[in-house]
Amino acid sequence: SMPLSQLVGKDVYLKLDALQASGSFKDRGMAHLCQTLKDEQGVTKLISSSGGNAGLAVATIGQQLGMSVSVIVPETTKPLVVARLKDLGANLTIHGENWNAADKLARKRVEEDPTAAYISPYDHPLLWTGHSSIVDEVVEELGHIGAIVVSIGGGGLLCGVLEGLQRRGLHQSAVIGAETEGAASFGQAWKKGELTTLSAITSVATSLGALQVTPAALERAKGHQERGGVFEAAVCTDAEAVNACVQFAQDHRLLVEPACGAALALAYSERLRNKHLMHVQGPIVLEVCGGSGVNVDLLAQWKTDFLV
Helix, strand or coil: HHHHHHHHHEEEECCCCCCCCEEECCCHHHHHHHHHHHHCCHHHHHHHHHHHHHHHHHHHHHHHHEEEEEEEEECCCCCCHHHHHHHHEEEEECCCCCCCHHHHHHHHHHHHHEEEEECCCCHHHHHHHHCCHHHHHHHHHCCCCCCCEEEEEHHHHHHHHHHHHHHHHCCCCEEEEEEHHHHHHHHHHHHHHHCCCCCCCCCHHHCCCCCCCCCEEEEHHHHHHHHHCCEEEECCCCCHHHHHHHHHHHHHCCCCCCCHHHHHHHHHHHHHHHHHHCCCCEEEEEEEEEECCCCHHHHHHHHHHHCC
């Protein structure tokens, strides 16, 4: 990225997972998980509870593999995501006031159907192995990673990146996890050294909305540090995340959610880049994880709400 390299004063590269078929990085993990379930267990039906990017990834990959997909989403799911899920041919049920209620129904349906498999949005080792392919592709192109910046929601993407770095022996690469203030379940856990549960998500970055991260995220981040690597947990404001989305759209003509904006804010916010990027030796990779909960109207609304 020429604009971001000039801004940061170092070589900044973009891993554009926003261009995956479903709109986010989640296609990587979902493809690996669903293909494995089909090949090794003969699974023909997939049941998911995500009202966001994971649900879209299951529907996208399931369609490609010729599998039946059911998605149970909460009432808070954005209309544009509901419409996309229907377009992808998913059997859609709208149930419950939050993800936990939708997830409960999804698990119940899996229990009742022996041919179906439950698909977690982020908490499965096969998902993480699928996501780890990010590191393989970056290393093949760049040879080395000075630092990689990833957004953290439930921690699946982080687990995958850390797995890829360990497999490649890149113990010296810095890993920076990014969240927004109202969704910083990992940041709080990292500070305390143990898992913590948020009482609520109070951020515009609703795709980062896991009240608690998967325990593996904390374990793997500690492991990376113990092997001599640098790990940092960065927290931005909603305004910094939205500003990053707006600037990124202007610089690169791509729309991403504020959940992705959290990672981009490490470069676009002077406060955050001074704190986290100035000491990095070697190429900086921003994982542009994407997200489908965005359009021109929503970006304009966020701009009005947070930046004006």
